[in-house]
Amino acid sequence: MTGDVHFRLDPFELSLRDIAEVELAQLHALTVGVSWPHRAGDWQMLRELGQGLVLVDEIGRVVSSVMWWHYGPAFSMVGMLVTSPRLQEQGAGHWLMAEVHRRNPGRRLGLTATRAARRLYRSLHYGFGQEVWQCQGIAQRPPGSDADADDAGLRDMTPADLPSLLRLDQTAMGCDRSEVLARLLAESAGRVLEREGQVVAYALCRPFGRGHLVGPVIAATQQDAIAVTLPHVRAHEGRFLRVDVPATAKAFAAEIHLCGLPIYDSVTAMGLHGPPLPAPIPGEARRFALASQALG
Incomplete structure (x- = not known):
């Protein structure tokens, strides 16, 4: 007890x-x-x-x-x-x-450390991984963006997309987040990008904190990641929006900045008994935005 x-x-x-x-x-x-x-x-x-x-x-x-x-x-x-x-x-x-x-x-353990907590985790033998940027602000349509664009293959997510989301997510993350994704899908608005009958990218957006949070964003390329993220920016234009972006996705973060979401703070992904996340499964999908700092 x-x-x-x-x-x-x-x-x-x-x-x-x-x-x-x-x-x-x-x-x-x-x-x-x-x-x-x-x-x-x-x-x-x-x-x-x-x-x-x-x-x-x-x-x-x-x-x-x-x-x-x-x-x-x-x-x-x-x-x-x-x-x-x-x-x-x-x-x-x-x-x-x-x-x-x-x-x-x-168990291997991963976490996202605030600046104040890094020393504590280092004392517990957590190793440094990658920086994560907290991008947030009042969402705005980026220059040259057409709010009425009809992007080929881009559509609203449905519950039937869950198996495709799980496949992409497990490829990008190297671990099984099926329970988390099922719950996030129920809480979120989602957009997917489909080519030749296959979902190749997705982005979720849900209420969180001061407004809404976009994440996770999983895609093969920066262009695909932006394609599934921009509809959420447009839907929340003039309102507070947040996206947590791995520092390895610099070009994606730069595009997010143009949407009124500059880097507000940074945290550090750290791991015990290994890197902060398992190795991705061979494939093209990668993570462009976290589900949240807690959930990875």
Whole structure:
């Protein structure tokens, strides 16, 4: 029972609980306290898809959290390591990460580290991977873009596209995110690019944080990635939009910048027992935007 485990950080007496046992409002208050943009609904989806732990103080307030999501039998993403400011220098994050490792023996783990958390993860033997750019702003139609263009092969996504999405995603990511993608599809508007009866690119867009988030974006080329992303930009013109782009996709990030979404911040993908993600399956599909920093 996680609730029976106690942890003392002078002068705090904390108890460990399963993240499913606490109210969404408490989790939302935790991220508000550190200026993270997550809404209660964002927490709800993450909690339904994964597992996690929280530390609760003597009067029942959630003061730290961590989560993980299994992508197949050998790899998991770790995220939502959040610690209230009064405990950030007391070792709560280190203790929770040690508990994650204890509960996931032998698994490769990947995560996306904020600048503030990199030193912690390095102390836990996570290696550096690639930089990820948080591109965000008020969406605008890029110069030369025709909002009424009828792009050949570009259409709205349907539930019947899920097997094609899974195939492309597993090729690009090297792991099985089937449960996550099924849930994201239910929460998102989606566009796919189809050629000769085959889906070759897709982009999802869903409510998140201050507005909407575009991701994941999976495609073979930058041109295809832009083709499935621009409809979401047009649909949210004048509103807040965010896209998390691997730094390896520089040309895609430059196009996103033209849509009013410059680089706002950067984070670092890191991995334990290997790179931040498994090796992609041989094929043309690659990741141009993350599902989110937590989900990869």
